[in-house]
Amino acid sequence: MKTLGKIIDNTLLVIILLSIVQIITDDFAVIGSWSATYNWAKDWDLWMIIVGFAFDVIFTLEFISRAINALAHKRFVTYFFYERGWIDLLASAPLLGLLSGPAFYEYAFNGVIAIKGNRFVGNLKVIKAIRVSRILRLLRILKIFGKIENVMSKMSQHHVSSVSALVVTCSVAVFMFLTSIGFVDLGENPIIEARVSLTFTFVAIANVLMISLLYGRHFAQNISDPIYVMKRGMIEDDYNFTVKSKKPYKDEEIFQLAEAYNTLWLPMKVRIQSMRQKKRAAQAPGQPQDDYSDLLG
Amino acid sequence: MNTEKLRSFVEQLINSGAIKTLAPHEKEEHVLAFINQNEGKLSITFSSPDFYPDMAWPDIKSELAKVLGEAITDLVREQLKTTIDTLRMEWKQKYSDFMISDELFRQQLIDFAGKLSSRYTSRMHYSNILTLIKNNVIFPFISAVYTNRRYISNGLSKFDKIGFAKPEEAVDFLYTAMFILPIYDIMMPINMVMPGYGGPANKTVSYPETESNDALRKNFLAKLKEIIMTGFPNISPYFLDIILKVYYFAEEAENTTYTSKMLKIVYNMALQWKKVKKDRGAESFEASWLNVARVNYKFYSYDLNTVDELYKITIEEDL
Numbered sequence: 001m002k003t004l005g006k007i008i009d010n011t012l013l014v015i016i017l018l019s020i021v022q023i024i025t026d027d028f029a030v031i032g033s034w035s036a037t038y039n040w041a042k043d044w045d046l047w048m049i050i051v052g053f054a055f056d057v058i059f060t061l062e063f064i065s066r067a068i069n070a071l072a073h074k075r076f077v078t079y080f081f082y083e084r085g086w087i088d089l090l091a092s093a094p095l096l097g098l099l100s101g102p103a104f105y106e107y108a109f110n111g112v113i114a115i116k117g118n119r120f121v122g123n124l125k126v127i128k129a130i131r132v133s134r135i136l137r138l139l140r141i142l143k144i145f146g147k148i149e150n151v152m153s154k155m156s157q158h159h160v161s162s163v164s165a166l167v168v169t170c171s172v173a174v175f176m177f178l179t180s181i182g183f184v185d186l187g188e189n190p191i192i193e194a195r196v197s198l199t200f201t202f203v204a205i206a207n208v209l210m211i212s213l214l215y216g217r218h219f220a221q222n223i224s225d226p227i228y229v230m231k232r233g234m235i236e237d238d239y240n241f242t243v244k245s246k247k248p249y250k251d252e253e254i255f256q257l258a259e260a261y262n263t264l265w266l267p268m269k270v271r272i273q274s275m276r277q278k279k280r281a282a283q284a285p286g287q288p289q290d291d292y293s294d295l296l297g
Numbered sequence: 298m299n300t301e302k303l304r305s306f307v308e309q310l311i312n313s314g315a316i317k318t319l320a321p322h323e324k325e326e327h328v329l330a331f332i333n334q335n336e337g338k339l340s341i342t343f344s345s346p347d348f349y350p351d352m353a354w355p356d357i358k359s360e361l362a363k364v365l366g367e368a369i370t371d372l373v374r375e376q377l378k379t380t381i382d383t384l385r386m387e388w389k390q391k392y393s394d395f396m397i398s399d400e401l402f403r404q405q406l407i408d409f410a411g412k413l414s415s416r417y418t419s420r421m422h423y424s425n426i427l428t429l430i431k432n433n434v435i436f437p438f439i440s441a442v443y444t445n446r447r448y449i450s451n452g453l454s455k456f457d458k459i460g461f462a463k464p465e466e467a468v469d470f471l472y473t474a475m476f477i478l479p480i481y482d483i484m485m486p487i488n489m490v491m492p493g494y495g496g497p498a499n500k501t502v503s504y505p506e507t508e509s510n511d512a513l514r515k516n517f518l519a520k521l522k523e524i525i526m527t528g529f530p531n532i533s534p535y536f537l538d539i540i541l542k543v544y545y546f547a548e549e550a551e552n553t554t555y556t557s558k559m560l561k562i563v564y565n566m567a568l569q570w571k572k573v574k575k576d577r578g579a580e581s582f583e584a585s586w587l588n589v590a591r592v593n594y595k596f597y598s599y600d601l602n603t604v605d606e607l608y609k610i611t612i613e614e615d616l
Contacts, residue, residue: 152577220578225578228577229579240589242589244580262592264592266589267593270593278505295480295527
């Protein structure tokens with residue numbers, strides 16, 4: 001069962017990565033007018049509609065199944081708020097309902113290929129706002145955190161992904177808000193729209209990468225690693241390593257705690273171990289009188 | 298009892314892929330753990346007609362442990378010879394009272410350590426020392442000590458009657474002296490007058506037990522001296538003094554030779570040393586050990602300045 005779960009998770013990870021690739025190539029195709037320029041890309045828009053729809057269906061189904069599973073185990077609140085169920089929701093159903101779903105419907109039932117999945121609705125202002133909701137697809141970058149398990153530190157994974165979620169969601173929300181009130185107007189030019197979308201995608205990816213790599217490293221070295229060493233030292237009998245201290249951070253609580261661990265707790269543990277060893281040696285049955293006779297003759 | 302079958306079983310275990318590359322003491326611990334964990338299956342196999350149908354399992358088990366001990370002792374002896382043969386012993390020339398050739402002293406060391414290694418605790422200690430020497434753990438420390446020229450370099454080169462001019466000399470001395478120290482843990486019968494009881498009493502003690510009893514300790518040290526002098530009849534009295542002072546407890550430690558202080562720290566580190574990868578967020582084994590040792594210096598009668606400087610070296614040299 002666990003193996004099946006892992007296979008599903010890994011497959012979903014690949015699908016998430018493919019969906020991000022799709023987001024990027026979709027925009028590049030518009031900017032470069034691939035479907036008009038290249039013969040091999042003449043059906044590009046159609047494929048993007050189908051692929052986009054497929055991704056949205058998969059992610060929506062993923063959210064629904066996880067939500068049902070969580071409900072069945074009476075842990076929906078935990079899943080939705082603490083295990084990023086809200087990202088699963090925002091990055092799936094709204095996109096399916098507002099963008100890829102209608103676009104696919106138009107193609108399947110009316111034979112209309114709506115460029116970027118929304119051309120069919122013309123220039124209605126409310127639809128422009130809906131189009132901006134494409135940006136929600138960027139939240140899929142955050143879904144990667146849920147799929148890649150940090151075996152080194154769950155705590156590090158949790159906190160780093162929280163910061164990433166905050167930064168990306170906040171950016172997406174501000175962009176959507178500014179667009180909906182008309183502060184940002186992308187007009188009707190799909191190329192400009194694609195450029196903005198692409199810029200936003202790269203900024204989001206760069207943010208997530210920087211937070212994961214740089215802040216993640218910083219968090220691990222200065223918070224989760226010292227805690228990991230102290231936890232092992234407290235739980236495991238033969239783990240007697242001291243925490244590497246950092247002078248610049250010596251006034252921070254975590255390193256003050258580490259200092260106390262290094263200079264009080266661990267030395268006391270080692271002394272107790274020595275005394276126990278001594279006691280065991282003293283209680284061991286005595287050796288025969290001639291035990292050392294071979295050393296004397 | 299014909300132990301051939303037990304011996305071949307033990308040989309198979311200690312040469313099995315998983316533990317083949319481990320140090321002898323680790324092999325012995327692994328095999329003992331394996332025997333204890335699989336007691337059920339092993340008792341059935343060894344009590345079958347093909348093995349020892351007439352023997353009870355506890356007797357077979359005890360024989361198995363004995364055969365294992367012998368096999369590991371052979372391994373340790375082999376390694377002892379190889380390692381002791383590589384010692385340079387240049388420092389010996391400075392001891393005018395060391396009336397014995399390098400070759401003979403080497404042979405005495407091999408014989409003495411070989412005899413001691415038949416005892417479980419001593420065998421474990423020798424295996425630890427051999428592992429430390431094989432990994433040359435001490436040299437980077439002593440080399441840094443001589444480069445930095447702080448407290449320890451003065452201690453090793455100037456504090457005692459006979460000092461070491463070069464780090465190689467000091468390291469070779471420390472490694473050589475360590476081969477005499479695993480006598481430390483053996484239990485020893487001591488004839489002494491029990492206070493208040495008048496007559497002589499015979500008590501079997503181990504070294505740590507003598508800490509709180511002056512009379513016991515003196516008696517124990519006298520026995521140690523006797524054992525060492527039997528193994529090394531022409532040993533330099535000054536060298537012997539350095540060895541015996543390693544066994545001094547806190548109140549005597551201040552008056553001991555500096556080399557004994559250093560030897561005590563290195564020897565105790567050797568007994569616990571493990572080749573381990575630096576864990577994330579943790580200091581290395583050496584740094585952790587010395588960091589704890591400098592807090593617990595009184596408890597173990599270590600020289601504070603020495604452990605403190607050695608710890609600082611681990612930081613400076615990233616050891």
